[in-house]
Amino acid sequence: MPGLPIYLDNNATTPIDAAVLDAMMPYLTNQFGNASSRSHSFGWVAEEAVNLAREQVAALTGADSSEIIFTSGATEAVNLAIKGVFEMYGDNGKHIITCATEHKAVLDTCRHLEKKGAEITILPVLQNGIIDTTAIKNAIRKDTVLITVMYANNETGVIQPIRDISAVAKENNILFFTDATQAVGKIPVNVIDDNIDLLCLSAHKIYGPKGVGALYVRRKNPRVRLSPQIDGGGHEKGLRSGTLNVPGIAALGKAAELCRLQMQEEALRIKKLRDKLEDALLNIGGITVNGDTEHRLPNVTNLSFNNIKGNQLLTAITKTIAVSSGSACTSANPEPSHVLKAMGVADESARNSIRFGLGRFTTEEEINFAIEEVGKIVNGESMSFPLA
Numbered sequence: 252m253p254g255l256p257i258y259l260d261n262n263a264t265t266p267i268d269a270a271v272l273d274a275m276m277p278y279l280t281n282q283f284g285n286a287s288s289r290s291h292s293f294g295w296v297a298e299e300a301v302n303l304a305r306e307q308v309a310a311l312t313g314a315d316s317s318e319i320i321f322t323s324g325a326t327e328a329v330n331l332a333i334k335g336v337f338e339m340y341g342d343n344g345k346h347i348i349t350c351a352t353e354h355k356a357v358l359d360t361c362r363h364l365e366k367k368g369a370e371i372t373i374l375p376v377l378q379n380g381i382i383d384t385t386a387i388k389n390a391i392r393k394d395t396v397l398i399t400v401m402y403a404n405n406e407t408g409v410i411q412p413i414r415d416i417s418a419v420a421k422e423n424n425i426l427f428f429t430d431a432t433q434a435v436g437k438i439p440v441n442v443i444d445d446n447i448d449l450l451c452l453s454a455h456k457i458y459g460p461k462g463v464g465a466l467y468v469r470r471k472n473p474r475v476r477l478s479p480q481i482d483g484g485g486h487e488k489g490l491r492s493g494t495l496n497v498p499g500i501a502a503l504g505k506a507a508e509l510c511r512l513q514m515q516e517e518a519l520r521i522k523k524l525r526d527k528l529e530d531a532l533l534n535i536g537g538i539t540v541n542g543d544t545e546h547r548l549p550n551v552t553n554l555s556f557n558n559i560k561g562n563q564l565l566t567a568i569t570k571t572i573a574v575s576s577g578s579a580c581t582s583a584n585p586e587p588s589h590v591l592k593a594m595g596v597a598d599e600s601a602r603n604s605i606r607f608g609l610g611r612f613t614t615e616e617e618i619n620f621a622i623e624e625v626g627k628i629v630n631g632e633s634m635s636f637p638l639a
């Protein structure tokens with residue numbers, strides 16, 4: 252039997268890879284210098300670590316290292332991208348296009364800007380979770396300054412047609428930002444091939460630590476300018492002031508490098524396990540997959556269990572398996588996920604959904620256990636172990 256509980260919530264966060272911890276450890280201990288210190292070796296060593304990390308993150312995303320701005324995570328990078336564009340290009344227009352299934356970081360940032368005079372169009376998605384590119388085309392106005400659509404969804408794993416969307420943005424001279432937090436490191440993402448102007452990512456979703464991430468800001472064709480959101484010492488080209496989180500940045504760099512080297516093999520292995528889990532659970536009956544199964548990350552399956560109460564199900568499952576449900580909280584009447592709602596999934600079905608997110612350290616033994624365990628619960632044998 253595998254060690255319990257089994258962790259299948261890798262879309263919420265991932266454990267730190269041992270090699271990543273090794274890479275950050277020197278900067279938490281002896282090499283504690285400030286990367287901005289120019290007058291001694293402590294500073295130089297720290298700066299060197301940051302430079303290396305910048306190259307590693309750039310290599311994973313097809314960017315140039317000069318286009319990478321380190322932040323405290325994806326949420327901050329989202330804020331910098333969207334608010335930064337709106338403030339910098341506000342004279343050109345105040346219209347932003349986004350999508351109903353975006354992460355709250357994007358939706359709430361847009362909502363905030365609405366109070367500052369922005370006009371936001373939130374486009375619906377098709378039943379499979381994919382956005383209709385024609386709808387984007389039709390939503391474009393003379394005063395549209397930004398299109399922001401995520402690369403892959405955190406709840407369903409659904410991958411958006413990024414190249415089609417960026418092509419529409421280019422044709423209309425509109426900047427394109429993508430929240431690629433879930434996609435980077437799992438599937439190939441390349442800012443040149445995909446024609447992306449701004450992109451965010453986060454270390455803790457790719458086996459790095461929490462509290463560090465990055466924003467890619469295109470430097471040519473076009474050169475994207477941003478209004479900084481944190482002022483101070485002028486770090487990160489003046490776009491993000493504050494002493495650099497050197498250990499975190501070194502870790503993010505290492506995490507990016509590991510993904511670049513292992514992604515292809517890892518994605519195949521994880522996809523096999525995901526498909527095994529999904530096929531076995533679908534065989535039970537009364538279970539449906541939420542979201543497109545073809546354009547989807549290799550590690551996720553979001554399932555609705557239609558013959559069992561969501562709360563009961565989650566309570567039973569999470570005794571042995573760490574997963575998330577498709578509702579915002581576990582209160583008496585939880586609000587169903589805005590992502591599933593936008594896909595037209597019925598409230599009840601959305602509440603009865605579970606997201607299984609596999610990862611680098613998921614084993615076949617764990618998947619076999621999960622299949623058996625979920626099977627027991629769905630078939631009503633969950634009472635054979637006490638529900639505390």
Ligand SMILES: *Cc1c(COP(=O)(O)O)cnc(C)c1O
Binds near residue numbers: 323326405432
């Ligand atoms: C996790 C996540 C975020 C937030 O990232 P943080 O680094 O935790 O701020 C944003 N967008 C998506 C799609 C995510 O999965």
